[in-house]
Amino acid sequence: MTARYYVTTPIYYVNGAPHIGHAYTSVAADVLARFHRLDGRDVLFLTGTDEHGQKVEQAAQAAGVDTQAFTDRISGDFRAMADAMNISYDDYIRTTEPRHKQAAQSLWEKVAANGHIYLDAYEGWYALRDECFYSEDELVTRPDGTKVAPTGAPVEWLREPSYFFRLSAFQDRLLEYYESHPHFIGPEARRREITSFVKQGLRDLSVSRTSFKWGIPVPNDPDHVMYVWFDALANYLSALGYPDMAAPKMAYWPANVHLVGKDIIRFHAVYWPAFLMAAGIELPHAIMSNGWWTIEGEKMSKSLGNVVDPRDLVAEFGLDPVRFFLLREVPFGGDSDLNRRSLINRLNVELANDLGNLAQRTLSQIARNLGGVLPERPILTEDDAGLLAQASLLPDLLRSQMSRFALTDGLEEVWKVVRACNSYIDRQAPWTLRKTDPERMAAVLRVLHDAIRAIATVLQPYMPDSMGKLLTQLSVNDDERSFLALDTALPGGRVLPAPQGLFPRYVAPESSE
């Protein structure tokens, strides 16, 4: 039976436009999805949008449009961004869809039936003007002794009926789970933070609201809507057909990994596992958190006006170069900085010079000196065998890196081989062999062809379009592009199409900089 792989992005909250941070998480998830497909697994890749909650309701009102129409528009924009980034999602879940409402309510009913939800009241300092509760230590005491919200709004002690989830009952089980599954939360630093957070003690969680209506009604109590996170997290199950445990897609559960931004790690690493335990459902294998992007060294924010729409970058630099940069620049899991200088440098040095030029110089020599005909695999010299051995290790190296979500390290491994190829071609100097030993020249070019094929094959998840083109230029058929296919050498004699540049160098427009 084919192994399954279920990977998710967060469902993105539709109170604002998609930006580079969303694209980053989605591209990372896409690399994992594409990688596992190429490695022969049956993959389900889910993304989508989170559309409930007070903020969305308010944003829609501010925009002067109907709430559903508002979410339709923003959700559509997120979907357009995913498409623009070539995200190969298999399903796009929206929390306003009937299938999701049904699943979230069923999950609620299950948790409630198991005795983990009870009705009580939520009390706290409420600012009518801000329409939200503030905790005691957030309040600011004025000179006259009255307490106000950090926004300056007056607050009053309010008591609102609310359903609570018995999160406190799961503290020990969560800690045991973290302990026995050391790779459940990644990266390490986040695992420690979460563990430390849970050890401090968990309070029961208010999981319903009566102060607004834009949400999924609580079963049997329509005055309440679900707390957005109970609603949102359920998406990972609703896309599978939950609560129908016999639904075909339920076979993908438990998810192999939920990729999340570091701001929502707690919801995924604490609340979600607790909800699942409460419902008697298996837990996902891993929650992997990625960092933030800063822009030219500064935090991305609306007020600074430096929010980057990934589509603008794509328009300027091209899709695959942007995908490459996002995953290449800084170790996956940490924060990263997006700045033009390093972006352009990476694209020119690593894509155009190292890889693009390697392909070009190899293919053009095959085209010109061998009439474009792929030579047979030769008897290998030690140097040949060394290079090919290095290239043949790539699939396993990548498997290992992908299993740890080390997407950046994976690229580094590939580039070692790219550099080795450039070193090899200079050492062998086929342009000299052309005159002295044409047979050996053909052998060298064939060795390079094989090495580049391996490189292009394993890079497909990162840069699907460009590597697809490169494989076509290498005359690798569609059914010869999986990792498994690398074990079979291509037959000699194939005619390669005329080579074309893959990654043009970026030259800054005259006027700028």
Add this chain to the structure above:
RNA sequence: GGCGGCGUAGCUCAGCGGUAGAGCAGGGGAAUCAUAAUCCCUUGGUCGGCGGUUCAAAUCCGUCCGCCGCUACCA
């Protein structure tokens, strides 16, 4: 305050007990197949400070300094 992370070459980082590493940037040279791309060699660091453990410490322990994260119910 509590818990945790980080501080290694100009830059971004790897190494995490056994004679300081990679990429980029800088310098010199070679080559000319190629997107003026490539290759080779090379200059850079008392691995934040101070103490300790050890035959041996970026690597373990303590302490100090400087950054940063988490410390719940606004996604």
